Structures are given as structure tokens and as C-alpha cells.
Amino acid sequence: MTTRERPTLEAVARRAGVSRATVSRVVNGSTTVAAAIREAVNRAVEELGYVPNQAARSLVTRQTDSIALILPETANRVFSDDLFFPAIIRGVGSELEAADKQLVLMMAGSAAGYHRVERYAVAGHVDGVMFASIHGADPLPGLLARRGIPVICSGRPMLADPPVPYVDVDHAGGVAAALQHLITSGRRRIATIAGPQDMVAGLERLTGYRETLGAAGLPSLVAAGDFTRDSGVTAMRALLDQDPDLDAVFAASDLMAHGALQALRDAGRQVPEDVAVIGFDDFEISRYSDPPLTTVRQPIAEAGRVMARQLLRLIAGDPEIDPAIILPTELIIRASA
Amino acid sequence: MTTRERPTLEAVARRAGVSRATVSRVVNGSTTVAAAIREAVNRAVEELGYVPNQAARSLVTRQTDSIALILPETANRVFSDDLFFPAIIRGVGSELEAADKQLVLMMAGSAAGYHRVERYAVAGHVDGVMFASIHGADPLPGLLARRGIPVICSGRPMLADPPVPYVDVDHAGGVAAALQHLITSGRRRIATIAGPQDMVAGLERLTGYRETLGAAGLPSLVAAGDFTRDSGVTAMRALLDQDPDLDAVFAASDLMAHGALQALRDAGRQVPEDVAVIGFDDFEISRYSDPPLTTVRQPIAEAGRVMARQLLRLIAGDPEIDPAIILPTELIIRASA
DNA sequence: TTACGGCCTGAGAGCGCTCCAACAAGGGTA
DNA sequence: TACCCTTGTTGGAGCGCTCTCAGGCCGTAA
Incomplete structure (x- = not known):
């Protein structure tokens, strides 16, 4: 296994004969870089196979481009026979993929798992959190919201203190x-x-x-x-x-x-x-x-998609988030009634 | 929303009247700290609601405690009707949960998604990568392995250069x-x-x-x-x-x-x-x-579990990883034959 | 009393990146 | 010719943490 040393910004800068700051600008797509220099930097990036270190980057930007989806069940229950969670994941996944965000899946069936989720979110590992299907008067969404973490729920949360925006269907x-x-x-x-x-x-x-x-x-x-x-x-x-x-x-x-x-x-x-x-x-x-x-x-995947979209807006700092979005349901008539 | 400033190690240290290093030691469970001081630090942690910043931590430790599972399909195909992926996720999820690792789910249907996956893994966002069900002679597993990233596949990869360990069933x-x-x-x-x-x-x-x-x-x-x-x-x-x-x-x-x-x-x-x-x-x-x-x-969830277990060992640096594990299949006789 | 380990603790150097302030060139204007 | 922009670039500080290393304290032996 070739555990090749990962090149840093510094290395790229040296190779391209410019400063770290300039490389950073090129990598992050700033327009205020002369074409010739941009070329040279890109070549150096290519040659070295440079990929920015995510940890260093998010240490300073304070964002990670990943989003958690919490399934408040144990892993074994989540995917047993039920197609609800897969559908939610499908909707959320497609929306996040389009936004170039990563989906972190967390199954929090146990109390221990619960605490883990909280720590994980607060540790800044994700930019926001979505809850799929909440049991009882779950305090976690409110808790995270109070910590300043963008939160959104699928299904109206029973506990609304502080109120957390949600997406639900017209039951x-x-x-x-x-x-x-x-x-x-x-x-x-x-x-x-x-x-x-x-x-x-x-x-x-x-x-x-x-x-x-x-x-x-x-x-x-x-x-x-x-x-x-x-x-x-x-x-x-x-x-x-x-x-x-x-x-x-x-x-x-x-x-x-x-x-x-x-x-x-x-x-x-x-x-x-x-x-x-x-x-x-x-x-x-x-x-x-x-x-x-x-x-x-009930449009489950669509609910996932909408939920993801809302969370993305919340993270972007959009002040006008609908506190509740209710999606329509439709009776499909087949042979059993 | 209470976007309370997140307390840092420094803040905890000040409050407890010790140095940053000592707090770090307590937080990470070192035994070489006097009981009284440990007490004081823990109290300060509690009072401030301190949670270590993950980005800062992984910047220096070079690990993230999260693991990617790559589903080489678009989100829409993955969870359509098929119960294969849910089962894999169930197995992987339960195993990672037990190991206190996070599951990052990536759907890489498109070529763009593909490149994204590569960058993501190389950026050090995850400690290792699992592939679920590979199409054709996919170069990605080998590519990541060559980059020094621990990789494991579910299903024997067609391309075996370099060979990537895998878990499969006895088809x-x-x-x-x-x-x-x-x-x-x-x-x-x-x-x-x-x-x-x-x-x-x-x-x-x-x-x-x-x-x-x-x-x-x-x-x-x-x-x-x-x-x-x-x-x-x-x-x-x-x-x-x-x-x-x-x-x-x-x-x-x-x-x-x-x-x-x-x-x-x-x-x-x-x-x-x-x-x-x-x-x-x-x-x-x-x-x-x-x-x-x-x-x-075919024991799909079990395959997921085994795959996760193997990857965890790979990450831990265990040199003796089975290059291939084949799980048994079993004929279940019902009414159709 | 002095010397010497053993144990803890603290200071400080990074990890790799972003971003700000400062500065170097040009090019236009008075 | 002096001056002021504009455009592009650089150095350096700092994000929050870990970890090495030096040093303080204390007990024990000489």
C-alpha cells in the first residue's frame, strides 16, 4: 500500500513558485488571480495530486459540507422490512448530492447512541441535522437548536420548545x-x-x-x-x-x-x-x-427532498424558513377497496 | 436561536485553573492526572458544556472516526424497490455503531459523483471506505487503496490491481x-x-x-x-x-x-x-x-457487518486481513418449488 | 544536607488552511 | 513628474487541538 505523503498547500505553492495564499485562491475559485498564475497553480495541483485537507479547512471556515440524518431507531429496526427510511434517504440523498453535501447517517436507537449524536453534532462534525420520524416528546431537536445548530424535522415534533421547522404530510x-x-x-x-x-x-x-x-x-x-x-x-x-x-x-x-x-x-x-x-x-x-x-x-421521498432543501437554506442563513411545510397525500384506488 | 459561543479547551483550562495540556489529558482519559485536578477539570467541562472541536482534533490526529459507504448508484436507484442496500446499511450501521464510528453514506451514480467520492476520501474526511456492490471493472477501490486509504468491498471486485480485500457470498x-x-x-x-x-x-x-x-x-x-x-x-x-x-x-x-x-x-x-x-x-x-x-x-446484513469489521481492523493497522471472506448461502424451501 | 529519580504539569510548537492587512506594479490623470 | 487608483500578490496571524519536552515538586537514599 502506497501511503504516499499527502501534499500540502505549501508544497503546491513552492512548486508553482507562488505563495500559499495564491494557491488557496485558485483552489477556491477566486477570480482575482492572473490567468498565467492560475494555470501554473493548476498544473502544480495536478502534478502533485493535491487535495485540500478537510480538517484544516473546516477548522477555519467552521463548516464541513456534511449534513446528518438522524434515524431514531436501532440499525436493526430501521431497515428491517420497512421502506420508510429508505425512501427518506433517497429523497434526502438526491437533494444533498445536487448541493454537493455529504450525508452522514446516524442511527440512534439507544440512549448511548443518543448522547453520541448530540456530541457529534455539537462537535461541529456537521453543518446541520435532520430528524426522520420522531418518537414521543424527543428533546434532542430542541437541544441542538438551542446550541445553535440548524435543525429540521420530518414529521411535526411533539415538543416545540424551541419550535423547530418541520416537513410533514397531510395525514x-x-x-x-x-x-x-x-x-x-x-x-x-x-x-x-x-x-x-x-x-x-x-x-x-x-x-x-x-x-x-x-x-x-x-x-x-x-x-x-x-x-x-x-x-x-x-x-x-x-x-x-x-x-x-x-x-x-x-x-x-x-x-x-x-x-x-x-x-x-x-x-x-x-x-x-x-x-x-x-x-x-x-x-x-x-x-x-x-x-x-x-x-x-404519502410522498416520502419528496418529504426528504424538501427537508434537505429547507435545511440547506437554514444553513445558508436564510431568515425566511417556513416553520412548517405540509405535503399533500392522495388516495390511490386499487382492488382492495 | 442561541448561537452560544462554543467553549474551547483554553476556556475550560482557565476555569479549572490548569493548563490546556492538562485538560486535554483529562478529556482524552489519560491516567496520569491527579484525582483532584481531574475532578476540577471535569466540573469545568460540565459547567461550560464543553465538547472538543472535531476539526481541530482531526487536524492533528489525522483521523475522523467516520467511515464511508459508497453505493455506486444514483440515490433514486438505490432505494427504489430493492432491499439490498438497506440490508447492507443495516449490517454496516450496527457494526459501526458498536465501534462508535460514524457512517457516511455516499451515492455515486454519476461520473461527477464519482470524482466527488474520490476527493472526499482523499481529503481525509473519512478513515476508510467500503464499497457496496460494484459495477464492472471499477477503478475507484484500487485508486483509493493506492492513495493509502483503507478500502474494502462487498462482492469480489473485477479489477484486482492492487487487490482489495472483499466480503462476498457463496453464489x-x-x-x-x-x-x-x-x-x-x-x-x-x-x-x-x-x-x-x-x-x-x-x-x-x-x-x-x-x-x-x-x-x-x-x-x-x-x-x-x-x-x-x-x-x-x-x-x-x-x-x-x-x-x-x-x-x-x-x-x-x-x-x-x-x-x-x-x-x-x-x-x-x-x-x-x-x-x-x-x-x-x-x-x-x-x-x-x-x-x-x-x-x-444470502446473508446481506451479515456481509455488511463482516465488511465493517474487516475495515475497522484494516484501519487499526491489523496486518492479517483475510483477502477474501465468503459467507455461506442457504436454500430456503417454500411453496414455489 | 545534598543528590537523584519518579510523577505531574505547563509551555510551546506545530497540524494545514483561510483571510486580512500590507505592499508592489502598472496605468491613468492633473 | 508626482500622485492616486486598481489589480494582484505576499506574509503572517490564528482556527482549537495534541503531544513532546522541559521543569517543578516531593520522597527517599546516601
């Missing part, structure tokens, strides 16, 4: 559209499989369900889930126990809807003839389930 | 097991949907197919795919055109196998009665397809 609207579709097509005993109630997404979808059904004068029937497929199976069984005659189910996630599909099949119910099923997410796999899943599409 | 063994299962159960016209031939995974699975069938004296029938579901649909149709009487298909990825399942259904074939289908990957979704997919399980 209530999506749920209302889904339920309206069920009601319009004659369903009257509409149950729901709710998401975790320590997350805003779970909370708002349940609230939306209650309100829409309440307004329509229909009874509620709720089972708790945690967005996973298995919890969907369990919840669906419980619902069937409680009301064998239910004719529709709204699941707060596609994965839970798939679980419900399976539980319904096991219980001998036909979908959508006996029971209509609607999910929430519109993951790719929902196009291929049996039957294909009717679901509320 | 040939998995394919052989799959085909043996088909042959044993009486299948005689076994087609394959091959993966992209610019990737070792695609190449080796096709080679395995040819060799096993050749040894059994059975004819080959090959259609090309690119690991995606859509390519599986197309390839399956082509195979059916070429040999309407084929009785089995081995797809080089689960996604292609799902596509094949769909195309077979559309063509009125029963799986597994008319045509047996076997995939490769064992993604979660394959447990839930119709029928559940028989497939070759």
Missing part, C-alpha cells in the same frame, strides 16, 4: 379521503388499525379516523399496531373477534394493511367483497399484493 | 443447491433469468447455473435481466416464448422471481405445478408472495 386529509371512499361505497362498519401513539403520524391518522367517522355518524372500532406487518396480523384478528361483521378496515400503514390482508384470508374473508382494506404509504409492494392494495400515498 | 453454492433441488424434484427444462453481467453477482450466478446444468446433462435456457421486478416479467415472457414447455425457472434475484411469478400467472401457468420458481436473496417480501417463494438466502 388528516389522506385519512379523510380513504374513509370517504369507504363510506361512499357503502361500508358502514369501518375499523382501523392504528399506528404507534407516541408518533405524530400514528396519532394524527387515528384522530383523522375518529373525526371523519364521528362526523358521518358511524361507530369507531380501533385496534393498536406499530406499523409492522406482524402487528397488522394481530390487530386484524382482534378486530374480527370484536366485530365479526365489520365490512372495512383502514390500516395506518401499508405493512399493517398487508398483515390485515393475510389475517382476513386466514379467517376466510374475501377482500374486497366481505371486507374492504385501505392502507397508508403506497409502498411499491402494495401494487403487487393480492389483491393490490388501495392506499393513501 | 455458486447457492445456485447449485437451488438447481439440485429442482432436478431432484423431477424438473428437466430449467431456465434461468440472469442478473446484469457487469456485476460479479450476476456473472457468478449464471456461471453456476451453466455448470450445474451442464454437469447434469440438461439443456440451458437463459434470459437476461437486471435484478429488477420489471426485468423479471419481461425475461419470463421471453423464456415462455422460447420454450413453452419449460418446467422450472431459477431467477438470480428475488425481485426478478416475483416478476416471473407475475408473468407466469398472466400466462396461465400454475406455480409450482406447471413451473417451479426459485429466487435468490430471500427478502422479507418473498415470504408473503403468492405462492411464497423458494429462494437462496
Whole structure:
């Protein structure tokens, strides 16, 4: 392995016969350098294979051109079966790539990991921090914001002190559209499989369900889930126990809807003839389930993209950041309802 | 926003009434500091909320405690439908988390992104680099290695100059097991949907197919795919055109196998009665397809974990790094074959 | 009492870069 | 010819930290 000594600015300057400052200007694209000298410097850079030392540079500029994305889960949970995080990463990644920033991924499932994230951000390793999907009243976003670090959240944070700008989707609207579709097509005993109630997404979808059904004068029937497929199976069984005659189910996630599909099949119910099923997410796999899943599409990757864009503006010092951006959801009708 | 001035070592030293060097010693856990002084320093650190500046630190130590994972695809392709990258990230992430290193994710789909990755690594922004799934004869791993940067690959790199250590799975063994299962159960016209031939995974699975069938004296029938579901649909149709009487298909990825399942259904074939289908990957979704997919399980997350572990050893200067680690694959028999 | 280690602590020299103040050339104007 | 810009370049300070080395203090032995 050729652990060749890395050339410094100094070395380039010597070779090009100019000063360090001039080389720095050329490297950083300043225009006030005579063409001939710029040429000479560029040649020296090329010949030596010079690449600026990032640590030295950010020591003085106080920025690193990298951005952290915090996934408040353990690595094992994050990428198990769920396509939410991959989609967020996809959106964030494409946006940062375009802005020539680096993405630092941090999985902070444990309390220790949590503290690590805090130290990492405060140590100035990144220029800003994004949070993907927050559990409960998480103090970390506020904590970092108070430390002067640009922060933005995906999903409205429950704790708003200090308020941290966020990007979210229109949960209530999506749920209302889904339920309206069920009601319009004659369903009257509409149950729901709710998401975790320590997350805003779970909370708002349940609230939306209650309100829409309440307004329509229909009874509620709720089972708790945690967005996973298995919890969907369990919840669906419980619902069937409680009301064998239910004719529709709204699941707060596609994965839970798939679980419900399976539980319904096991219980001998036909979908959508006996029971209509609607999910929430519109993951790719929902196009291929049996039957294909009717679901509320939420633009996850787009949320990631917007979140990244907002953070970049925040870092650039733009004073006019929307404190909240809500992206629209859309009901995608397939065969299951 | 409280952009409070970040305290420096100097400030802590003043407050604790000691020198900078002593504070540094305490912060870095040196034992040669008197207990009373250590106490005082720790108190000062606490009171000031001191966190060492990472840039300054790595300027002198020449290490950053972060590691890059390069995904040689565009962000949009990486997380589309595929569960390969999420699984790799999961493995790598859990291992790095345990080692208290940070994961920097880089998507290098374009040529520009490519150059960016190189500069980034050479700039000393990371202590080492991992490559996930390499296309063709990619020069980048070798290039970085020659620059003295610790590098490791997931999947055997086609270009081995200089040789870069890698972690891969036993493609040939998995394919052989799959085909043996088909042959044993009486299948005689076994087609394959091959993966992209610019990737070792695609190449080796096709080679395995040819060799096993050749040894059994059975004819080959090959259609090309690119690991995606859509390519599986197309390839399956082509195979059916070429040999309407084929009785089995081995797809080089689960996604292609799902596509094949769909195309077979559309063509009125029963799986597994008319045509047996076997995939490769064992993604979660394959447990839930119709029928559940028989497939070759490859331990992707484990490969990520091993890769991270190897890189960490490489960075630590361990001279005895296995140039290649091959993880076992396993045939998972479900209903489709 | 003096000499001599052993232990801690402090001073100071960088790490490689940016950026500011200062200065060297030209070229135009009075 | 003297003077003032403008344009381009340089030296040097300083970012916050680590680490080497010299030196202070103390106990022990001679």
C-alpha cells in the first residue's frame, strides 16, 4: 500500500513558485488571480495530486459540507422490512448530492447512541441535522437548536420548545379521503388499525379516523399496531373477534394493511367483497399484493427532498424558513377497496 | 436561536485553573492526572458544556472516526424497490455503531459523483471506505487503496490491481443447491433469468447455473435481466416464448422471481405445478408472495457487518486481513418449488 | 544536607488552511 | 513628474487541538 505523503498547500505553492495564499485562491475559485498564475497553480495541483485537507479547512471556515440524518431507531429496526427510511434517504440523498453535501447517517436507537449524536453534532462534525420520524416528546431537536445548530424535522415534533421547522404530510386529509371512499361505497362498519401513539403520524391518522367517522355518524372500532406487518396480523384478528361483521378496515400503514390482508384470508374473508382494506404509504409492494392494495400515498421521498432543501437554506442563513411545510397525500384506488 | 459561543479547551483550562495540556489529558482519559485536578477539570467541562472541536482534533490526529459507504448508484436507484442496500446499511450501521464510528453514506451514480467520492476520501474526511456492490471493472477501490486509504468491498471486485480485500457470498453454492433441488424434484427444462453481467453477482450466478446444468446433462435456457421486478416479467415472457414447455425457472434475484411469478400467472401457468420458481436473496417480501417463494438466502446484513469489521481492523493497522471472506448461502424451501 | 529519580504539569510548537492587512506594479490623470 | 487608483500578490496571524519536552515538586537514599 502506497501511503504516499499527502501534499500540502505549501508544497503546491513552492512548486508553482507562488505563495500559499495564491494557491488557496485558485483552489477556491477566486477570480482575482492572473490567468498565467492560475494555470501554473493548476498544473502544480495536478502534478502533485493535491487535495485540500478537510480538517484544516473546516477548522477555519467552521463548516464541513456534511449534513446528518438522524434515524431514531436501532440499525436493526430501521431497515428491517420497512421502506420508510429508505425512501427518506433517497429523497434526502438526491437533494444533498445536487448541493454537493455529504450525508452522514446516524442511527440512534439507544440512549448511548443518543448522547453520541448530540456530541457529534455539537462537535461541529456537521453543518446541520435532520430528524426522520420522531418518537414521543424527543428533546434532542430542541437541544441542538438551542446550541445553535440548524435543525429540521420530518414529521411535526411533539415538543416545540424551541419550535423547530418541520416537513410533514397531510395525514388528516389522506385519512379523510380513504374513509370517504369507504363510506361512499357503502361500508358502514369501518375499523382501523392504528399506528404507534407516541408518533405524530400514528396519532394524527387515528384522530383523522375518529373525526371523519364521528362526523358521518358511524361507530369507531380501533385496534393498536406499530406499523409492522406482524402487528397488522394481530390487530386484524382482534378486530374480527370484536366485530365479526365489520365490512372495512383502514390500516395506518401499508405493512399493517398487508398483515390485515393475510389475517382476513386466514379467517376466510374475501377482500374486497366481505371486507374492504385501505392502507397508508403506497409502498411499491402494495401494487403487487393480492389483491393490490388501495392506499393513501404519502410522498416520502419528496418529504426528504424538501427537508434537505429547507435545511440547506437554514444553513445558508436564510431568515425566511417556513416553520412548517405540509405535503399533500392522495388516495390511490386499487382492488382492495 | 442561541448561537452560544462554543467553549474551547483554553476556556475550560482557565476555569479549572490548569493548563490546556492538562485538560486535554483529562478529556482524552489519560491516567496520569491527579484525582483532584481531574475532578476540577471535569466540573469545568460540565459547567461550560464543553465538547472538543472535531476539526481541530482531526487536524492533528489525522483521523475522523467516520467511515464511508459508497453505493455506486444514483440515490433514486438505490432505494427504489430493492432491499439490498438497506440490508447492507443495516449490517454496516450496527457494526459501526458498536465501534462508535460514524457512517457516511455516499451515492455515486454519476461520473461527477464519482470524482466527488474520490476527493472526499482523499481529503481525509473519512478513515476508510467500503464499497457496496460494484459495477464492472471499477477503478475507484484500487485508486483509493493506492492513495493509502483503507478500502474494502462487498462482492469480489473485477479489477484486482492492487487487490482489495472483499466480503462476498457463496453464489455458486447457492445456485447449485437451488438447481439440485429442482432436478431432484423431477424438473428437466430449467431456465434461468440472469442478473446484469457487469456485476460479479450476476456473472457468478449464471456461471453456476451453466455448470450445474451442464454437469447434469440438461439443456440451458437463459434470459437476461437486471435484478429488477420489471426485468423479471419481461425475461419470463421471453423464456415462455422460447420454450413453452419449460418446467422450472431459477431467477438470480428475488425481485426478478416475483416478476416471473407475475408473468407466469398472466400466462396461465400454475406455480409450482406447471413451473417451479426459485429466487435468490430471500427478502422479507418473498415470504408473503403468492405462492411464497423458494429462494437462496444470502446473508446481506451479515456481509455488511463482516465488511465493517474487516475495515475497522484494516484501519487499526491489523496486518492479517483475510483477502477474501465468503459467507455461506442457504436454500430456503417454500411453496414455489 | 545534598543528590537523584519518579510523577505531574505547563509551555510551546506545530497540524494545514483561510483571510486580512500590507505592499508592489502598472496605468491613468492633473 | 508626482500622485492616486486598481489589480494582484505576499506574509503572517490564528482556527482549537495534541503531544513532546522541559521543569517543578516531593520522597527517599546516601
